[in-house]
Amino acid sequence: QQQVKQSPQSLIVQKGGISIINCAYENTAFDYFPWYQQFPGKGPALLIAIRPDVSEKKEGRFTISFNKSAKQFSLHIMDSQPGDSATYFCGGGYNKLIFGAGTRLAVHP
C-alpha cells in the first residue's frame, strides 16, 4: 500500500521557470516530510525537509509548502536551472521513511 502519492511522474520546465511537485500522504502519524534529489548513478540526497508544525520552509530557490489539513505538501523550485534536472522523491515518516514514486524533472535551457 502506497502511503505517499507523488505527482507528476515527469515534468519539463524551461530554464528560469517554476517547477512544482506535489505529494499527498495518508498516515497522520508522519512527523517528518523530506524531499530528496537524485542524479543518475548516485544515491538520493536530502534537499529540504519540513515538520508538520510549519506551513512553509524556504532554502534558497527551494520551498516546501505544507498543508496539514489536506495532508499534502509540495516542492517549488524557483528559477529552475538545467542543473536541477534530476529525480525528486518526497517522503513521510520518521524512523521508517516511506517514499513517493518519484518525479523526473527536466529543465530545458
Add this chain to the structure above:
Amino acid sequence: EAQVTQNPRYLITVTGKKLTVTCSQNMNHEYMSWYRQDPGLGLRQIYYSMNVEVTDKGDVPEGYKVSRKEKRNFPLILESPSPNQTSLYFCASKLPGSPLHFGNGTRLTVT
C-alpha cells in the same frame, strides 16, 4: 569523508546463486536500512535496523536477509536470488531526527 559505502556497484548473477551486498557507514549511525528502487515504484524499504542486533522487516522483505553484528556494517543477503530481484539497491543510515544518508547504489541483475 562521511559516507555510506556499498559494494559491489554492479553485480550480474544467476538464479539461485547466493550473494551478499555489503554496506558500511563511517558516521557512527545507529539506524541503517536497505531500499530497492524500481521504475514507477520509487524507493521501497526492505529491512531496517535500529541498532546492533536489532533488525526489522520493511515493506518488501521477502527473499532477503540482513544482519547487524557491528554498528558500521549492514549486509544484505540474497540466499536464492530470482529474476524479480533485479533492481537498484540502496543502503542508508542516519541519526535519530536527522535525514537519511544514502550510498551510491548497487545495480543487481539476476538472470
